[in-house]
Amino acid sequence: MGRLRSYVSKLLICMAVLAVKQALPDRSFTIDYDSNTFLKDGQPFRYVSGSFHYSRVPAFYWQDRLDKMKMAGLNAVQTYVIWNFHELKPGEFNFDGDHDILSFLKKANDTGLAVILRPGPYICGEWDLGGLPAWLLNIPGIVLRSSNDLYMAHVTEWMNFFLPKLRPYLYVNGGPIIMVQVENEYGSYQTCDHQYQRQLYHLFRANLGPDVVLFTTDGPGDHLLQCGTLQDMYATIDFGAGSNSTGMFQEMRKFEPKGPLVNSEYYTGWLDHWEHPHQTVKTAAVCTSLDQMLALGANVNMYMFEGGTNFGFWNGANYPTFNPQPTSYDYDAPLTEAGDPTPKYMAIRNVIGKYLPLPAGPIPPPTKKYAYGVVEMEFTATIYDVLDQLCPYGPIMTDYPITMEAMQQYQGFMLYRTKLPQDYTIANLTVDGIRDRGYVIIDQVWVGTLNRVNATTMNITGSEGMTLDIFVENQGHINYGSGLYDPKGIISNVTLDGAILEKWSIYSLDLDNILPKLQSLHRQGKRKMGNTVQERAPHWRDGGYVPSFYLGSFPNLSAIDPPQDTFLKSSGWTKGQAFINDFNLGRYWPRAGPQVTLFVPANLLRPSPVENTVLFLELERPPCFNQTEACTVEFIDRPIINSTVAARPDETFRDRKYIPEGHDFTNLKH
Numbered sequence: 001m002g003r004l005r006s007y008v009s010k011l012l013i014c015m016a017v018l019a020v021k022q023a024l025p026d027r028s029f030t031i032d033y034d035s036n037t038f039l040k041d042g043q044p045f046r047y048v049s050g051s052f053h054y055s056r057v058p059a060f061y062w063q064d065r066l067d068k069m070k071m072a073g074l075n076a077v078q079t080y081v082i083w084n085f086h087e088l089k090p091g092e093f094n095f096d097g098d099h100d101i102l103s104f105l106k107k108a109n110d111t112g113l114a115v116i117l118r119p120g121p122y123i124c125g126e127w128d129l130g131g132l133p134a135w136l137l138n139i140p141g142i143v144l145r146s147s148n149d150l151y152m153a154h155v156t157e158w159m160n161f162f163l164p165k166l167r168p169y170l171y172v173n174g175g176p177i178i179m180v181q182v183e184n185e186y187g188s189y190q191t192c193d194h195q196y197q198r199q200l201y202h203l204f205r206a207n208l209g210p211d212v213v214l215f216t217t218d219g220p221g222d223h224l225l226q227c228g229t230l231q232d233m234y235a236t237i238d239f240g241a242g243s244n245s246t247g248m249f250q251e252m253r254k255f256e257p258k259g260p261l262v263n264s265e266y267y268t269g270w271l272d273h274w275e276h277p278h279q280t281v282k283t284a285a286v287c288t289s290l291d292q293m294l295a296l297g298a299n300v301n302m303y304m305f306e307g308g309t310n311f312g313f314w315n316g317a318n319y320p321t322f323n324p325q326p327t328s329y330d331y332d333a334p335l336t337e338a339g340d341p342t343p344k345y346m347a348i349r350n351v352i353g354k355y356l357p358l359p360a361g362p363i364p365p366p367t368k369k370y371a372y373g374v375v376e377m378e379f380t381a382t383i384y385d386v387l388d389q390l391c392p393y394g395p396i397m398t399d400y401p402i403t404m405e406a407m408q409q410y411q412g413f414m415l416y417r418t419k420l421p422q423d424y425t426i427a428n429l430t431v432d433g434i435r436d437r438g439y440v441i442i443d444q445v446w447v448g449t450l451n452r453v454n455a456t457t458m459n460i461t462g463s464e465g466m467t468l469d470i471f472v473e474n475q476g477h478i479n480y481g482s483g484l485y486d487p488k489g490i491i492s493n494v495t496l497d498g499a500i501l502e503k504w505s506i507y508s509l510d511l512d513n514i515l516p517k518l519q520s521l522h523r524q525g526k527r528k529m530g531n532t533v534q535e536r537a538p539h540w541r542d543g544g545y546v547p548s549f550y551l552g553s554f555p556n557l558s559a560i561d562p563p564q565d566t567f568l569k570s571s572g573w574t575k576g577q578a579f580i581n582d583f584n585l586g587r588y589w590p591r592a593g594p595q596v597t598l599f600v601p602a603n604l605l606r607p608s609p610v611e612n613t614v615l616f617l618e619l620e621r622p623p624c625f626n627q628t629e630a631c632t633v634e635f636i637d638r639p640i641i642n643s644t645v646a647a648r649p650d651e652t653f654r655d656r657k658y659i660p661e662g663h664d665f666t667n668l669k670h
């Protein structure tokens with residue numbers, strides 16, 4: 001009897017496990033090397049995916065973009081995980097709102113899109129420092145993207161903190177993540193350190209388990225794949241339209257003789273740089289190569305499918321000529337920066353429809369756009385009027401300049417101040433290590449602009465004891481290539497006629513909470529100094545102008561409710577930083593081009609009767625500098641990101657011969 005009872009109890013346990021197993025069907029995502037395909041739950045699976053970086057679109061619009069990607073026939077979405085977007089300052093993490101990647105993953109899963117995740121730690125992506133936090137640059141001896149202990153200590157800490165959050169979102173656990181990329185085009189980087197890759201492999205395995213497919217991505221070249229691939233990680237490639245797909249995949253086959261063909265970054269457009277024409281890729285070329293690859297049975301991820309925006313200071317830069325990318329990351333992608341389907345979207349959808357079933361139902365329409373019209377921008381304060389609020393803790397005193405990162409600041413602007421040690425009729429000011437632009441100001445009068453590309457020196461005039469300020473803009477850390485180690489601020493000594501200037505006061509400038517102070521000054525200004533811009537902008541009287549704040553009140557939003565997307569046109573202004581309410585919208589530089597408008601997503605606007613503000617920090621010359629034009633901006637209902645570009649926008653200012661008014665230099669000895 002006892003044996004029977006034992007047999008029956010074992011039988012019951014087996015039946016219970018089976019029942020649970022059946023309730024949760026066996027989820028698996030694997031590579032079938034015999035059939036050269038992926039298997040999803042044991043069935044052949046080919047993905048057609050699009051890149052969409054959650055950090056470049058407000059969370060408010062994530063679902064809208066995912067729906068449009070689904071309706072294009074995609075069955076997967078690819079995104080980077082951007083380390084510095086979650087840990088801008090060491091130990092200070094942000095996973096809320098627009099930084100809530102887990103919410104993004106849930107939305108993708110609910111939309112029926114698999115996720116191809118690329119957690120780096122380096123991700124390139126025309127993003128500040130390729131996603132690496134800039135505070136790594138402050139660690140003496142660190143070697144980025146290598147097995148260097150200093151670098152790996154921080155990578156390990158970050159990955160051991162972050163990767164476990166992904167476990168519930170892995171496909172085998174009921175989530176959308178089917179594949180995880182390790183590093184990013186590592187074969188294109190000079191370190192070529194396989195120990196680093198091995199360490200990353202073990203770090204990812206230790207945190208994500210044995211099942212998830214780990215892969216690498218590299219350009220389709222022997223050297224690139226030699227340095228970029230590693231055993232146990234599936235080697236994929238990337239290439240753009242117009243390439244011979246068969247030939248490209250032959251390169252991949254040298255490293256993956258069997259298994260599915262994968263193009264992890266099929267470029268649907270291309271990246272832009274300030275001062276260079278907007279880049280586009282013809283729809284026909286994109287569709288021809290896409291069709292070729294899908295006909296070969298390849299898995300394709302289109303980079304980008306939704307480009308979005310480099311809000312705030314988040315853009316990166318290219319090198320060796322320092323070329324920062326603009327605020328728009330439209331990328332000439334199938335979905336515009338504002339998420340609107342384009343003719344390219346429709347053409348790509350038709351190609352996909354030849355290979356995959358297209359979801360029934362309408363394609364979500366473009367979001368509504370509204371032209372809110374002209375807004376008067378009134379001069380409110382120079383940076384000097386609010387220096388105490390911009391730098392509440394006061395300056396750091398040093399013998400010689402130190403970098404922005406050493407000041408524990410990782411984005412934006414910094415003010416370097418010293419005194420002229422003697423009289424100068426004409427003296428050569430040299431700042432070889434200006435990173436990246438520097439506005440030279442003597443006794444609060446702008447006298448010239450330096451930049452790292454072609455203006456690291458200029459002549460100045462001044463007398464002993466005058467204040468020499470250099471207001472430095474960090475235009476975005478280099479995100480690709482050998483120049484990745486790119487500290488900002490002033491990274492060298494400053495000399496006058498060859499003599500090193502000493503005794504510096506360095507002001508770290510925080511723009512995050514300046515609006516209330518400016519609004520109060522704006523109100524005061526209206527009372528004390530009259531209403532016209534001219535009456536209230538004394539700093540123009542002497543013909544010079546220093547970086548200054550201009551405030552405008554949005555027109556009454558009751559015209560339409562709820563608020564709609566709009567585009568902030570900066571024509572007439574020179575270069576600066578724009579804010580909508582308290583959101584850092586991004587950089588504007590219409591004088592350089594090609595971008596003239598900034599995309600303003602509707603969620604940044606507050607419905608009536610709340611007042612909305614637009615704030616400019618204009619670094620150079622506002623439209624009303626000559627007191628004939630008005631200082632205004634205009635909100636229009638369409639983007640302008642392909643304007644003509646100025647040869648070198650700085651030429652018009654660089655050699656400006658200016659002697660600050662009210663200072664008599666005629667008797668100065670040299």
Ligand SMILES: CCCCNC(=S)N1C[C@H](O)[C@@H](O)[C@@H](O)[C@H]1CO
Pocket residue numbers: 123124125126184185265270271318480
């Ligand atoms: C001009 C050099 C561009 C280097 N970047 C390249 S090739 N790319 C590959 C890179 O992996 C991706 O993040 C993007 O940066 C993409 C360009 O959009």
